[in-house]
Each structure stands twice: as structure tokens, then as C-alpha cells.
Amino acid sequence: MEAAEGVGAPTPTEEMNGAGTLMDFLDEPFPDVGTYEDFHTIDWLREKSRDTDRHRKITSKSRESLWELIKSLLDAWSGWVVMLLIGLLSGTLAGVIDLAVDWMTDLKEGVCLSAFWYSHEQCCWTSNQTTFADRDKCPQWQKWAELMTGHAQGAGAYLLNYFLYVLWALLFSFLAVTLVRVFAPYACGSGIPEIKTILSGFIIRGYLGKWTLLIKTVTLVLAVSSGLSLGKEGPLVHVACCCGNLFCSLFSKYSKNEGKRREVLSAAAAAGVSVAFGAPIGGVLFSLEEVSYYFPLKTLWRSFFAALVAAFTLRSINPFGNSRLVLFYVEYHTPWYMAELVPFILLGVFGGLWGTLFIRANIAWCRRRKTTQLGKYPVLEVIAVTGITAVLAYPNPYTRRSTSELISELFNDCGALESSQLCDYVNNPNMSRPVDDIPDRPAGPGVYSAMWQLALALVFKIVITIFTFGMKIPSGLFIPSMAVGAIAGRIVGIAVEQVAYHHHDWIIFKSWCRPGADCVTPGLYAMVGAAACLGGVTRMTVSLVVIMFELTGGLEYIVPLMAAAVTSKWVADAFGKEGIYESHIQLNGYPYLDVRDEFTHRTLATDVMRPRRNDPPLAVLTQDSTTVEDVETLIKDTDYNGFPVVVSRESERLIGFVQRRDLTLAIKNARQKQDGVVSSSVVYFTEDAPQLPASNPQPLKLRRVLNLSPFTVTDHTPMETVVDIFRKLGLRQCLVTRSGRLLGIITKKDVLRHMAQMMNQDPESIMFN
Numbered sequence: 001m002e003a004a005e006g007v008g009a010p011t012p013t014e015e016m017n018g019a020g021t022l023m024d025f026l027d028e029p030f031p032d033v034g035t036y037e038d039f040h041t042i043d044w045l046r047e048k049s050r051d052t053d054r055h056r057k058i059t060s061k062s063r064e065s066l067w068e069l070i071k072s073l074l075d076a077w078s079g080w081v082v083m084l085l086i087g088l089l090s091g092t093l094a095g096v097i098d099l100a101v102d103w104m105t106d107l108k109e110g111v112c113l114s115a116f117w118y119s120h121e122q123c124c125w126t127s128n129q130t131t132f133a134d135r136d137k138c139p140q141w142q143k144w145a146e147l148m149t150g151h152a153q154g155a156g157a158y159l160l161n162y163f164l165y166v167l168w169a170l171l172f173s174f175l176a177v178t179l180v181r182v183f184a185p186y187a188c189g190s191g192i193p194e195i196k197t198i199l200s201g202f203i204i205r206g207y208l209g210k211w212t213l214l215i216k217t218v219t220l221v222l223a224v225s226s227g228l229s230l231g232k233e234g235p236l237v238h239v240a241c242c243c244g245n246l247f248c249s250l251f252s253k254y255s256k257n258e259g260k261r262r263e264v265l266s267a268a269a270a271a272g273v274s275v276a277f278g279a280p281i282g283g284v285l286f287s288l289e290e291v292s293y294y295f296p297l298k299t300l301w302r303s304f305f306a307a308l309v310a311a312f313t314l315r316s317i318n319p320f321g322n323s324r325l326v327l328f329y330v331e332y333h334t335p336w337y338m339a340e341l342v343p344f345i346l347l348g349v350f351g352g353l354w355g356t357l358f359i360r361a362n363i364a365w366c367r368r369r370k371t372t373q374l375g376k377y378p379v380l381e382v383i384a385v386t387g388i389t390a391v392l393a394y395p396n397p398y399t400r401r402s403t404s405e406l407i408s409e410l411f412n413d414c415g416a417l418e419s420s421q422l423c424d425y426v427n428n429p430n431m432s433r434p435v436d437d438i439p440d441r442p443a444g445p446g447v448y449s450a451m452w453q454l455a456l457a458l459v460f461k462i463v464i465t466i467f468t469f470g471m472k473i474p475s476g477l478f479i480p481s482m483a484v485g486a487i488a489g490r491i492v493g494i495a496v497e498q499v500a501y502h503h504h505d506w507i508i509f510k511s512w513c514r515p516g517a518d519c520v521t522p523g524l525y526a527m528v529g530a531a532a533c534l535g536g537v538t539r540m541t542v543s544l545v546v547i548m549f550e551l552t553g554g555l556e557y558i559v560p561l562m563a564a565a566v567t568s569k570w571v572a573d574a575f576g577k578e579g580i581y582e583s584h585i586q587l588n589g590y591p592y593l594d595v596r597d598e599f600t601h602r603t604l605a606t607d608v609m610r611p612r613r614n615d616p617p618l619a620v621l622t623q624d625s626t627t628v629e630d631v632e633t634l635i636k637d638t639d640y641n642g643f644p645v646v647v648s649r650e651s652e653r654l655i656g657f658v659q660r661r662d663l664t665l666a667i668k669n670a671r672q673k674q675d676g677v678v679s680s681s682v683v684y685f686t687e688d689a690p691q692l693p694a695s696n697p698q699p700l701k702l703r704r705v706l707n708l709s710p711f712t713v714t715d716h717t718p719m720e721t722v723v724d725i726f727r728k729l730g731l732r733q734c735l736v737t738r739s740g741r742l743l744g745i746i747t748k749k750d751v752l753r754h755m756a757q758m759m760n761q762d763p764e765s766i767m768f769n
Contacts, residue, residue, distance in 0.1 A: 036258065037661060038205040040641065041591055041748050044294065044730025046707070047259030054253070078251045079264075083302050085247045086268050087309025090240040094275035094310070095317030097221055097232060102319070104225035105402045108168040109161065110143040121321070165227075165400075166390040172226035173386035176219040176473045177379050184215035188472040191216075191238025192291065193584040195269060197592050198241075199262050200293040201730050208238075208245035208265070216242065220474040224402070228389055229465045231403065231479025237272035237291070238474075240310070244268030259294075266292040267303040273547070274307035275314045276478070278327055282547030283307040289543045290581075293595070294730065327404065328411045330552045332521045336560055339508050340520070343496055347489055347529045348564040352571025354484060355536020358466060359576070363583050366470045370587070378472035385471065389464055397421075398450075398457040403483045406457075410486040410526040411552060421446040421453075422490070422522075443498055451491060458487040470584070477580060481537045482530035489529020493522030524560065527552055532564040536572045539579035541565050589765050591748050599723045601758045606715040608722070608754045609736045609744030618744060621645045621683070623655050624690040628667060628700060629679035635664055644735055644742055645685050645706060654735060654742045655685060657710035658702070666705050674700070712737050713746075719754065726751050 036042055062072035102119040112123035124138040144164045145157035180187045186194075186207045194207055206212065220235045244264045248254035254261045269291045273283035284303045288295050322329065369375045393399040398406055414423035424446020465480040497520040500513045513519035531548045535541065545561045548554075572579075577596070578586065585592045611618050619634055621643050634643065641660050647653040670677045676698035684690055685706045689699050712735045713722060725731060726748060733747045753763035 035661065036203050037641075038203055040203055041732050042201045042203065042258040042730075043732040044201055044259055045711070047257050051257050051260055054257075075253060078253055079298075079302055080305065082244070082247045082251065082254065082264055083267055083306040084309055086240065086244050086264070086271050087306045088313050089243045089247075090236075090268070090271045091275050091310040091313025092317065093217055093239055093243070094236055095314050095319045097217065097236070098319035099317075100221040101224045101232065101402070104172065104221060105227070108165045108225070108227065110141055111147065112141055113147075114140045125321070162394050165394050166387065169226045169228075169386050169390040170383060172222045173228060173382050173473065174379070176222035176226065177382040177471075179215055179219050179222075180472055180474075181378065184209075184211045185472075186212045187216040187219055187474060189470060189474070189584075190234035190476050190581075191241075191474075192234050193581045193588070193590070195238060195241055195265070196291050196293075196581055197585055197590040199265055199269075199291055200592050201258075201262070201732075202591060203258070208242045210242075210246060213239060213242035213246065216474055223473045223475060226386055226390075227393055227400075227402070228386055228473075228475070229403070229461055229468045229480045229483075230474075231476035231482075232474075233273070233276035233478035234476030235474040236276040236476070237269050240268045240272030240275070241265050243271075262294065263296070263299045263302070266295055266299050267306045270303035271306040271310040274310045277547050277551045278311060278314065278324075279547045279550035280304070280307035280311040282543055282550045283310075285543035285546050286540070290538065290540055324553075328408045328552050330411050330413065330523060330527065330554050332413050332524055332554065332557075334518050334521050334524075336521075336524060336557060337513075337519070340496070341560070341563055343492055343525065344528050344560045344563050345567050347485070347492060347525065348532045348535075348567025349571050350488055351485055351529065351532025351534075351536035351564065351568035352574075353536070354462070354481075354488075354533050355539075355568065355572040355580075356575040358462075358481075358537055359578070359580050359583050361466045362469055362580070363587055365467060366584070366587055369470070382471050382473055385464070385467055389468070392460060392464075396453050396457055396460070398453050398487075399460055403479045407479070407483055407486050407526075407530065410490045411523050411530075413521055413523045421450040422494075423447075424450070442501060443494065447494060451494060454487050454491055458484065458491070461487065469580075477537060478534060481534045485529035485531065485533030486526040487529075488533070489526040490522055492529065493520065493525030496520050496525070497522055524554070524557060527554060527557065528560050528564045531561045532568040535565040535568040537580050539569055539572060541569055586765065591752055591766060593723075593727050593748065593752065595727060597755070599720050599755060599758075601719065603719040603754070603758075604715065605713050605717040605719060605722055605736050605746060606743070608719060608750055609715070609746050610750065611744060618742070619643055620649070620652075620742065621658065621685075622648055623686050624682065624684040626683050627679065628677065628681045628683055631663060631667060631683055632679070635660060641747070642733065644710070644745065646742055652741045654710075654712065654737055654740065656706040656708045657733075657735065658685070658706050662705040663702070666702050667700070670700050674698075710735050714738060715743050719751075722746060723751055723755070 058072045058075055061068045063069075102121070103117060106120040110120070112118040112120070114123065114126065118126070120141055123141045126140070143152065143157075143161055145160040146152040148160065149157065151157045186204075186209075194204060198204060198207065216235060216239055220232050220239070223230060224232050244267070245261070248261050248264050254264055266287050270280075270283040270287035273286045274280040277283075281304075284300065284307055287303055288300070292299075320327070369381075374381065409420055409422065412420070412422075414420075414425065424444040425441040426444045427441060461480060461484050465477075465484070468480070469475055469477055500509050500519050503509065504513050509519070527548065531544060535544050538544070544565050545558060548561050549558055582592075582594060619638050619640060621631065621634070623645055625648065642657055643660070643663070644657050645655045647655060667683075677700050678697050681697045682690060682692060682699040683702055684699055685701075685703050687703065689701065692699060710733075711725070711729070711731055713725070715736050715738050717736075722734065725734065731748065733745055735742060736744045736746060749766055752766045756763045756766060
């Protein structure tokens, strides 16, 4: 792609030009050549070719000496070293975030007197005065009202606790949004839409920087602790990718090649999901299915290794204190029955409908935020949403606690020792069965009041999550979506259980649900509902099911989870193909060419290429008759990313393509380092210097920055093929020719705008190159 230069003895022409010392100064590579501007797309073919050249050079040198051999081995191992470092750092950060979130969430309600840095649970573990029945109550843990006034009960104490809960929530969210605004504006949101765009070859400088990593980690703790309806799972993928980018800068193999860097970032995304859910295999599949654009087999192995190291590190920290990696460990003792597939599929339908509703409402709200005055007051918006969330959440015990705790309780099976309201069933006094196999029982008053509270919590979560996702603070979507599904699932599960108990003689229950048997597990319905809702929002299928069974340890429930995930995807896809992340990519106008999009229109390359019929002619350079001044004027007057090089303006025969940035850097460098280069110097891209009069200033040879093999198509190539080429080869631009004559150019932006136009969308929404 970049021709190697070998300059021999000066030719008579060069002697005539007084250029006996003429050299191609680009024989020595200079800094920044081959790099990209911010908010531009990389050229995958070029990056691949550069890496192949680098690898060839290292291999040939390794035969020369032992030291070069050692260097080549270190180069080969650098990928695994980077994976190890990513796994260790992302696992450690996730453990610290988990511990900090636990402590700060409990801080809204009270404080541990024996050690203020203990969460409620840790405080009561260390107490000697805690009984199993009252394991949440211990003298060392005091609520704020009890600490300040000495009264634990009564209306005054309740109102004081209520007030302080809201106050702490507002303080945490205010700190989070202020830190994001002042230090790292890129630390807001989930990060997954941008990660997807970056992995597809787009450059967003600073998005994976050190400041973003630091601020995202701190503000994620604050945002989750404030009680807002958001999760830490999506942002943990962003945090892991920041770790990946940080370690890439230590190895020139990755820091100087944007294509190789993206392989590392794909593996880092897998490590992020691995620590977010304690699901290493699910993380690898998530990276493959959901975020990665280019995922060779080598990256699959490395992702697996990074996810393993990250999960192992998190397990060593043991943030949940249960010696398990999984977030919501479940142990159900009942198999599921075929008849239960009906409610499972209905939960899938609910998940698909919720996904569609959420995406449409959230995108409409985010668009409103972008186009109206609302977007100018991000701090005020965060404070308002936090205030409303805290005021409405506190009275309901299911919304007051952290969302992870809520999901954990909804997934739980009711054992003999459960003290939860959801397990307030009427017990049969004659029951003499083993503890772990409790038969279905009629629901007690606690279950009915819990059902009402859960129904209110469901409405609250559905509405508030729409307004929360997309604010200027770190906010993940996995946990809120799972909470919506888990609440709906638990309600359905209890309903099915009670119908089965009271009507066990019905034909659908007769074959498998005898009186006194443990037939229905409501917790399983919550698990299936959570998977369905998460699938409806993100449109994940395979990785979702694997994440769910790794998350809960419920391996034998794969079929119900698969049924719900597939149903929710079908239902949601019926209303629109894009998941929440693709919708946010579209909203932001990023140049993302989705592999899943189909292009079925019968247009040709000539319909899309520029220049169009009434446009000025294409800006080109000639191979040996353009001066330095002409090139500088062309660069100043246009904003194109590169220029085709032709034999002459008359013949328009294509020679190659040169990037704008490389051209600018080359001329700047030549003016500094090469004597005799002035504005009237001729720039030439050929092997030999052109025949020039002796009075002319020294010419400038720029063949080294010329791409001699630009990708070309003929003007009658169907756009379907062109789109496929752009998608599969990761092209940045493609030249259109007829019989070797240059006609025009098609860029990635042109392709995306054409696709938007064909789908009756606004082509101007694609803002970047």
C-alpha cells in the first residue's frame, strides 16, 4: 500500500535541476503520518496492510540476532500481556465500585456505629447480638432518625429518615453530574453506543482517556448510590474499554495501529460484561453479538482470557461476601413443566412490547433534550429527576432499596427461613416435609400487599427509566430493564401459583400439579421476565440467555429463557429493527454501518457518487504538475479527507489516492527539513522526478504517502454490492471509474446518507465522516 522507496544515484535531470542532494525525505517515517483526525473513520484495509508490513519486518529481523528474536517473541506475547492487565484492572475497579455502591446506598438510610465504612449487611455480620430471624436489625446499625433524636419509631422519625434519604440522593447525583460536566463530559450515559461506533472504526478522541476512566468510575458509584433508576453494568463496559485503551498506549503495536487497538477494545468489552454480571462466557458472547464489528478468532481467544482474568480478580475481592461470582444466586428445587411455556412466552411478548415502548419514548425524550432548552440545563435535569425518584421511591419498600437487591429478592425461592413479605404464605400446621421442598400454599395477606406494592413499583420503574437513561451521568440500562421484567414476572408467577393451588383439578394442571406438591416457582417467572425485558430493549439473544444462566446459576432453565428471549426479539422487531443502542447511534448521527441492515434497493454507484450533476468538478491532484502552493490552496479551500491523484486533468487516468492529513504533514515536514522547498516547487508522485527547467526550484517527492491501490468500482456497480464492500472491508472511501478514467468518489458518509434516504429518513442526520 505504501511503496517502499529506494533512491539511487542522481539522474541527469536531477543534476540539471541542481538537485544533486535530492532525497525522498519520507524514507524515514515521520510522526503522525497515517494517523486520523478526531471524529473520522479509520481505513481498515490500510491498518491491516500496515500491520502485515510491520509483522513481516519483525519476522525477517528475528533471524538476524538473538536480541531481535527475543524482541519478536515479546511482540507476539504483548497481546496476552495487555489482556492480563485489562482483566486485573477492570476486575479490581468493578470490585471497588460494588463495595462503594453497597456502602453509599445504605448511607442514605443510616450508619454503622462500630465502623462507619461498613454497609448495613457488613455491620450486622460483625455484630454478636444479631439473631437469624432479625438479621437486618442489630444495635450497631442505626437509622439517621434514631441517631439524631433517639427515637426509631413514630411519624417524626419516619419523616426525618424520608427527608435525609432524599437529601443524600440529591447530594450524590449533584456531585456526579458536576464531576462529569467539569472534568469528563464523555463519562456520561451508558457508553455502549459510542463503544459500538468506535469498534466499527470511528475515532472519538478522549472517549477512552484517563480522565474519562477516573471520573466514570467515581461518578458511577455516586449515580447508582443516588437511587436513580439506572445500573452500573453498561458503564462497566465503558470502564473496561478505557482500561484497554490505557494499556494499548504501552505497546506501539497497538498504539500506532487503530485496527489492532480495536481488537483489544473488543476483548476489553468482554471483560467489562464479565465483571458486571460475573458472566465470563456471556461477556465474550456479548462482545461478539452486540458490540464488536471485526472479531477474528484470535480476538475470541483473547476475549476469553481477559474475561477469565477479570472474573477471577473480582472473585478474589469477593464484593458480595457470598464467595460467589454470581449476582443473584438462585437454587430452585422444582423442574418446569411444558404447560408453563405459555406464561413464559406471554412474558416474552410483554418484554418485546416494553422494549418497543421504552426505545420510542426514550428516543423521543432524548431528541427533545437535544433540540430544546432542556439540553442547556443538565445539572437541573439530573437534580429534578433524582428528587422525583427519591420522593416517590421511599414510601414503597420495593423501590426504596437498590435495584440489584430488589431483583435478588424477586428471583428468590421462598424457603422455610425467608422473612420477605413475598413469602408470607398461609402454612399448613400438619406439614411435615423436608425444608427445601415446600408445597404450594395459599397466599397470605403479606403476599397480597406485596403484589400491590410491586404493581406500583412496576409502573414507577417503567416511567422513570424513560427519563433517566441518557442524562448527563453514567447510566446503564441492564439492571432497570431486568427489574421491570422481574417485577412483571413475579406477579405472573404468584398468579399462576395461586390458580394452580386453588384449581388443581383443571385439565391444564391435572397432569403435573397434584395437591400438596410444589408445582410453580414464582422466582423462575421473575428470571424469565427479566430476560425477556432485557432482550426487548437490547435485542440480544444468545449472549442474553448465557448471561442470565451465569448470573443466576439456573442452568436447567435454559429452555424457558430461550423461549422468552426469542419471543421478545420477534415482538420488538415487528415494531422496529433497532435496539436501544442502535437508536442512540442514529440519534447522535454517528457513521455506523450496521452489519444487520439489509440494502435491497436497485440503485447504482453512479447515483450516489460525488460530484453530482450540478456540482463543481472533483478536486484532484496531478502526478507531476501540481505545485506546493496549489496543494496548500486546495487543502485550505476544501474540507475533503483525501484527494485522488491522476495522470493529468485531460486524461483523468487514476494513479492513487492521498489522505489530506498525510499530505498536510508531509508538506509541513518538508518545509522544515528539506532545503529548497518553496511554494512554487512541483509536487510529484511518480518514481522519477519530472523533466523541469534548471531555473525551477527543487521538486518535492511525495510518493511515500500515496496509496497506489485505492479501492475502485465501476459506475455501474449496484449499490447493494458497494454497501457490502464498505461493510465487510471497513472502507473509508471508494473511487468510481469507467475504463480507468476517474468519475467520482463514494465515502462512508455518502453510503449512510443514501441508505437513510432510501428508508425515508433525514440524510442530514449523518453528521460525521
